[in-house]
Amino acid sequence: MEITKQWREHFKQLRAFDEAISLLYWDMRTQMPEQSAPLRAETIGYLSTEAFKRQTSDSFAELLAEMTATEELTPTEVRSVDVAKTQYERNAKIPPAEYQAYVTLVSEAETAWEKAKDKNDWGTFAPYLEKIVAFQRKFADYFGYETHPYDALLYDYEPGMTVEQLDELFQTLRDELVPLIRQLKSSKHELDWSMEAAVQEQICHDWMRVVDYDLSRGRLDATVHPFEITINRRDVRITTKYDESDFRNALFGTMHEAGHATYEQQIDEALDEVGLGGGASMGIHESQSLFFENFVGRSEAFLRSVYPRLQERHPAFQDIDFDTFYAGVNEAKPSLIRIEADELTYSLHIIIRYELEKALIQGDLTVAELPNAWNEKYREYLGVEVPNDAKGVLQDVHWAGGSFGYFPSYALGLIYAAQLTETLKSERSDFETLVHEGEFGPIKQWLETNVHRHGKSLTPNELIKQVTGGDISVRPLVRYLTKKYVTE
């Protein structure tokens, strides 16, 4: 077989495994009878191992070497080989026995973290975290880096991103946000956000129709933790959680996941054949969910257009005027918990985590010092006192799961989203009219052409440069937040 055909065959096989594993997971969260859980876990584990073997086998190494030596590849194929080669080499650099020990440790650490968070008992979790940090530091050395070990870890989430770039972006953003947040006035309105789950579901469907999330290639289901999952390019499913005490969670959560899903649906299918399907990075992916959730969903243009229908479905809001509703869904205030934070304060939660995990990886901070460092930064950046570790350093699973380098993607998502939205608005001056009229065709089209279809064939840097004409910058986000939360 021709070598480029073999190359495509390899990714076709991986795609089949991916579809099976994704569906097994989705079904576990949405449909599966309870007693199936242990066998399902076994099946997912086995198929994941099989898929991993195909990416690390000697025969794949040979194929990779042949592709590398092949001339006359298309630019997409060249990029495909680059990405696969980097991943292969990263996988090969970790001694299998060490990786196995690490996987076991992480699995135990997650259980320990859950208990520690429950009991507000940092002491029982700290020893696990110490070992995980030690592993991550060693992995960074195995992977190799030029200036900062943390750079080596960033690759898994934000390829091409460096500490140097992040430091600059996040320092500027922090310096802009901290005084901005000090100016916030406390909210005047206390609304009752409770709503029956069935009504929430109807409104979620209304909103999905408005933003044109394609249900002939997707689904919406209910789960405990909302997620988007790509079964295949024409079957991209989302889930939401109907919290009957606060319907904002389901509505904006659905918009968020619909943003992820629209990205996945609009990636060029041909890229799957060379392993470049999927988002450019975690950050770019998050930018698309945040675009739908915040830049569209929480915008005045969108909310004004959907509010009358919402009032019809939810008569309790018939006497609440739009301004009160709008203020209520755009409430911003410093808080303790990242996942409950608003779009204004959210980045500071991320910057705190970034600064801390970077220091852990560099060796400038010990795990023992972590809780105090956490509490100090919350005081300094957000002006809040952390009452206990459960609501502080223990709140997120990421570190217990070994995900060092992941947090920055969340803030990068906001930064990218603001940059892309600014460009989109400059090219489509009718943007707000389109949003208000529920005319999402041209918006989805713009996103497809400029962002979605490229998949992983561009790095985040390349993508942002190509779309905005400039580098990654926090300015658009600062402008957006200042306008929305201070000026207006």
Add this chain to the structure above:
Amino acid sequence: MEITKQWREHFKQLRAFDEAISLLYWDMRTQMPEQSAPLRAETIGYLSTEAFKRQTSDSFAELLAEMTATEELTPTEVRSVDVAKTQYERNAKIPPAEYQAYVTLVSEAETAWEKAKDKNDWGTFAPYLEKIVAFQRKFADYFGYETHPYDALLYDYEPGMTVEQLDELFQTLRDELVPLIRQLKSSKHELDWSMEAAVQEQICHDWMRVVDYDLSRGRLDATVHPFEITINRRDVRITTKYDESDFRNALFGTMHEAGHATYEQQIDEALDEVGLGGGASMGIHESQSLFFENFVGRSEAFLRSVYPRLQERHPAFQDIDFDTFYAGVNEAKPSLIRIEADELTYSLHIIIRYELEKALIQGDLTVAELPNAWNEKYREYLGVEVPNDAKGVLQDVHWAGGSFGYFPSYALGLIYAAQLTETLKSERSDFETLVHEGEFGPIKQWLETNVHRHGKSLTPNELIKQVTGGDISVRPLVRYLTKKYVTE
């Protein structure tokens, strides 16, 4: 690794593939967004090929040889090796190129059959069937047989069964049934069986609760064609079709599939580890679905107990007395279409197909002669005139799909079910009370102990002998049908 551990590892891997493939299929029929179909087909195809490769690879052949040479295997392991070896050798006997040509032919033949049935055009389908029969005759030669080529094909559906046995069973059954059917009086009642789908669904759930189909290890969903599918031993799902013009289909269809599912749920999990999970044969599996559908579901004891609740849910039946209802769900009359046939006449539809396909495989009948032979047998056995081929020889997909040797399982299912029920009743003289009281625990327990838990570790013959103390016999079925349709 110890050889028996390797053996178990092999089946553990196959089980994982099976779970993934089954779920991909189930999801396609129940949940999948429409546009996903082509990619889903590709994924199922790829994973099925991967699973097949594992059963036909050189390394599996070595493992099999080592196991065969190993002494001190447990009886279950010995049986496991036997079954796997027979299957391996059957697979190896067909030259791959011929098998590939056959797979392509069958795929084309199914499409041709669909069109031919639609247009009542036997002539366009006949050439395909000729080629399929030629392949099947050749396959029978490859597989090898002692007395009749059809024996070689039976193995896939009813291991151990032979033409000699079937001829005797089916001739006796035919000779008993033909005169019995002549005595049938035509039904006096014409009921309106229409019912809203939502109400049908409620009643299906009522009935599932009564027969104790375990929904913590299963599900019920709606599909165009009902089926039971095993995702894993603790996740056995069934589907039904809510035909609003006749609710009998959904109710008894659900009982039928719940019977298959209960069997699958009660197979000893340890047998999955050695490839002996699953039913003993198609016929034994069918016996369990028919036990639930007919021997329980259509029995007076069961129907009397569930009728009041059905009347509550379906007020249109409030003035229909039980006897009329009972007669209506037990209507028996000669008919043209197998899948619409009642339990009394059903076997004759099967016997006709068996006699015809056996003759085709032996070379005693040509495809050209088939429609006339079909019509003659319907006249002779069932006393009905076949008006056209669409309602005659073209009605079933089995032959187009290359399933020669499959049909007997349906009638064997009835035969086995009657034998097992007779034994069950003799051991549990309170059987009808249990059914009437909705006390299914002891009945499920009996089935588990005597039939279900053994999986494929016993052949159908062995199983029947072990449970009933005798050989396969049509006598219990004849007694059951005579009592129900003539004496009473």
